[in-house]
Amino acid sequence: MREAPRYEGLFGRDTRTPDSFWISLRYFNFYRMALAALFLGITLYFDDALNLGSYRLNLFRLVCVAYLMAGVVFHSLLRNLKDLFNLQLSAHMALDIVAMTLLMYASGGIRSGLGVMLLIALTGAALVAPRRLALLYASLAAIALLLEQSYWVLRFDAPEANYLQPGLLAIGCFASAGVTSWLAQRVAANERLARERGRALETQLRVNQLVIADMQDGVLVLDREGRVAQHNRQAQRLLGVESLQGAQLADLLPGFGERWRTWREGERAAAQSDLELRGRGLRLRLMEAGAAEDLALLFVEDTTRSRTEAQQLKLAALGRLTANIAHEIRNPLSAISHAAELLDEEQRGSDRERLTRIIHDNTRRLERLVTDVMQLNRRDRATADRVALNGWLAAFVADFAANEALPAERFGLETGREVQIVFDREHLRQVLWNLLRNAVRHARRAPRSVRIVLSAYADQVELNVIDDGPGVPRASQGQLFEPFFTTESKGTGLGLYLARELCAANRATLEYVDDMQGAHFRILCREAPGA
Numbered sequence: 001m002r003e004a005p006r007y008e009g010l011f012g013r014d015t016r017t018p019d020s021f022w023i024s025l026r027y028f029n030f031y032r033m034a035l036a037a038l039f040l041g042i043t044l045y046f047d048d049a050l051n052l053g054s055y056r057l058n059l060f061r062l063v064c065v066a067y068l069m070a071g072v073v074f075h076s077l078l079r080n081l082k083d084l085f086n087l088q089l090s091a092h093m094a095l096d097i098v099a100m101t102l103l104m105y106a107s108g109g110i111r112s113g114l115g116v117m118l119l120i121a122l123t124g125a126a127l128v129a130p131r132r133l134a135l136l137y138a139s140l141a142a143i144a145l146l147l148e149q150s151y152w153v154l155r156f157d158a159p160e161a162n163y164l165q166p167g168l169l170a171i172g173c174f175a176s177a178g179v180t181s182w183l184a185q186r187v188a189a190n191e192r193l194a195r196e197r198g199r200a201l202e203t204q205l206r207v208n209q210l211v212i213a214d215m216q217d218g219v220l221v222l223d224r225e226g227r228v229a230q231h232n233r234q235a236q237r238l239l240g241v242e243s244l245q246g247a248q249l250a251d252l253l254p255g256f257g258e259r260w261r262t263w264r265e266g267e268r269a270a271a272q273s274d275l276e277l278r279g280r281g282l283r284l285r286l287m288e289a290g291a292a293e294d295l296a297l298l299f300v301e302d303t304t305r306s307r308t309e310a311q312q313l314k315l316a317a318l319g320r321l322t323a324n325i326a327h328e329i330r331n332p333l334s335a336i337s338h339a340a341e342l343l344d345e346e347q348r349g350s351d352r353e354r355l356t357r358i359i360h361d362n363t364r365r366l367e368r369l370v371t372d373v374m375q376l377n378r379r380d381r382a383t384a385d386r387v388a389l390n391g392w393l394a395a396f397v398a399d400f401a402a403n404e405a406l407p408a409e410r411f412g413l414e415t416g417r418e419v420q421i422v423f424d425r426e427h428l429r430q431v432l433w434n435l436l437r438n439a440v441r442h443a444r445r446a447p448r449s450v451r452i453v454l455s456a457y458a459d460q461v462e463l464n465v466i467d468d469g470p471g472v473p474r475a476s477q478g479q480l481f482e483p484f485f486t487t488e489s490k491g492t493g494l495g496l497y498l499a500r501e502l503c504a505a506n507r508a509t510l511e512y513v514d515d516m517q518g519a520h521f522r523i524l525c526r527e528a529p530g531a
Contacts, residue, residue, distance in 0.1 A: 017085045021128045025089060026078050028124045032096065033071035035117070039103065040064035053106050060106035067099045089129055093137045096121040101144040109152050110162070115145055115169045119176050126180035138177035142170035218300035221289065222249060226260055229295065238282065238300050249298070256284060264296075274303065384506075385425045386528055389454055389463070390415045396429065397452065400436055410440070412448035419456045420528040427502040431510070434495045435465040435521050442469035442519060456527060463523040464513075471519050472512060480512055 043053050043061055053060030074092060081088075097118065104114040118141045126134040145166040152158040218235025220228050226249040236244055239252055250257030259273055263286050272285045281303040289295040393413060401408045436450065443449040446468070453464040472480060481500045496510075503510040508525035 021085060022078065022082060024124075024128050025085070025092070026075070028121075029071055029074050029078060029092065031124075032092070033068055033075070036064050036068035036071060036099075040068065051107060051112055052103075054112070055108045056106045060103060063099055063102045063106065067095070067103075070095050070099075086129065086133060089125060090133065090137075093121065093125050094140070097137070097141050097144050101148050105148055105151070109158075110145070110149055110165050110169070115166065118145070118169075119172055122173055122177045123180050126177045127184045129181070131178075131181045131185065134177040134181040135174070138173040141173045145170050145173075216302075220244070220249075220298040220300065222260075222296045222298055224264070224294045226250065226257070228252075235300055238302055253282075253284070260286070383424045383426075384422050387421055387423050387425060387428060389419045389421060389461075392425075392428075393452060393454065396432060397436075400433060404437070404440065406440060409447045410443075410445070410449055411436075412451040414451060415454040417456065419454060419461055421461055421525050422528050423506045423508065423525065424502075427506055431499040431502050431523070432463075432465070434499045438495065439465055439467035439469070439519065443467035444469065459527045461525050461527050463525075465521045466516070466518060468518045471514075471517055474514070477512055477514060481510075 039052060040061060042050060043057060043064070046052075048054045048057050074088075074095075077088065100114060100118050100121070104110065104112055107114055122134070122137055122141060125137055129137070146163075149158075149163055149166040153160060153162070215232060215234055218238045219232045220235050221230035223229050228244045228247045228249070231244045236242075241247065241252060244252070249260055253275065255275060256273070272283070274281065274283050276282070283301040283303045285299040285301070287297045287299070289297050393415065397411050397413055398408065400406075401411060432452075436452075439450045449468050451464075451466045453462075453466060455462045455464070481496050500510045503523060503525075506525070508523055510521065510523055513520040513522050
């Protein structure tokens with residue numbers, strides 16, 4: 001099988017040649033024609049007075065004319081045949097080497113100084129040629145310089161010491177071609193990288209524009225003076241303005257200009273605010289863009305829509321709660337009604353007392369149900385109190401034990417460093433009261449059977465209520481916090497549901513942790529700032 005030529009790719013077709021390479025080659029050809037015309041004009045006007053063509057003037061002029069005509073032919077090829085770049089470049093360099101060598105010979109050899117012109121041609125070619133071709137051009141130029149000097153040594157017995165100057169010039173050809181080619185490749189690699197990153201950035205910008213245009217929130221890009229530099233359609237719709245470009249923020253949002261200036265001065269607490277504009281509730285949030293132009297982003301959120309959706313969710317939840325309440329009330333009422341009918345029929349005292357007790361028990365159950373439902377209505381009325389948990393928990397446990405007529409040694413309180421949280425005191429008392437009552441009901445009657453463990457790390461606070469009872473079965477853990485779910489015949493099933501809602505109202509979380517034999521409830525909240 002015939003092997004492909006080793007350097008087949010150097011002179012073949014390559015569609016990846018950048019347009020800038022063709023432009024550079026065209027400029028080099030203009031330089032070639034200008035140089036040939038300049039040399040020809042000098043010799044026609046001054047003859048050989050400037051040492052150009054001092055040995056053979058007619059040959060010098062003939063080479064200049066041929067050099068100029070070849071440049072014209074190459075110019076025509078560059079305009080009509082934009083292909084085979086390396087082949088065309090090699091033809092240009094071959095012409096330069098031959099022409100410069102003949103011009104140097106016609107001017108008396110290396111002494112004329114025209115050999116330096118080869119360095120200019122090699123440097124220009126090395127900018128756009130592969131490194132192997134650049135070194136090939138340098139080799140050809142060095143061979144031409146040495147052959148030209150050898151002609152003078154062999155033909156006219158010139159001293160061998162005269163080889164020093166063409167030898168140094170040959171070394172310069174290799175150095176010029178090698179260094180220029182290396183620098184050009186680095187520049188080309190950086191250019192490719194910049195082009196790729198430019199395409200990636202352009203793609204990212206298009207994606208960002210599509211995302212921003214389809215956002216439900218309005219987005220405004222503001223300059224340092226508070227003028228709108230860019231915006232999406234949603235911002236235009238929310239603000240109800242036909243044109244936002246270049247508009248002043250203080251004119252668009254009356255009352256927000258002062259907050260904008262405060263935020264620009266470094267007061268980050270002013271980054272978010274709510275206001276009413278044309279009957280629409282808006283939440284405004286400022287954010288730095290992190291750009292050298294000192295731009296800022298303003299996000300405009302329609303809180304009216306959010307409130308409407310939240311209200312719909314509340315109404316749906318209220319409907320389910322009402323249905324559950326009606327179901328829960330029906331059972332006690334049915335028992336009371338049945339007990340009253342039997343009370344009319346029975347005459348004996350013992351039966352009368354039993355039926356009366358049924359009526360009283362179910363009446364109290366209805367009372368507890370109504371009380372818990374009323375507590376649900378108060379869950380949003382949270383007061384942000386600063387509570388020092390270490391002292392507060394000790395007083396709370398003592399109060400709970402006294403009110404429930406329980407020995408204090410049944411409770412174990414474990415606290416570490418002093419911890420403060422922001423929590424409504426009455427809500428916290430009601431949540432812990434419910435958790436402790438459940439724990440006491442299921443725990444054993446032993447010292448420290450119910451433990452309250454307080455721990456804090458970073459800015460996270462954990463308040464754990466743990467008992468040594470049987471725990472909650474896995475099958476029931478998913479329903480623990482559902483309203484009206486209870487395992488007690490006399491319970492309303494609203495205790496844990498209400499406790500979780502009160503925690504949520506205070507930006508805390510109540511969860512059940514299945515990590516031990518007994519029951520483990522954990523309240524997670526943030527430590528108060530500056531504590």
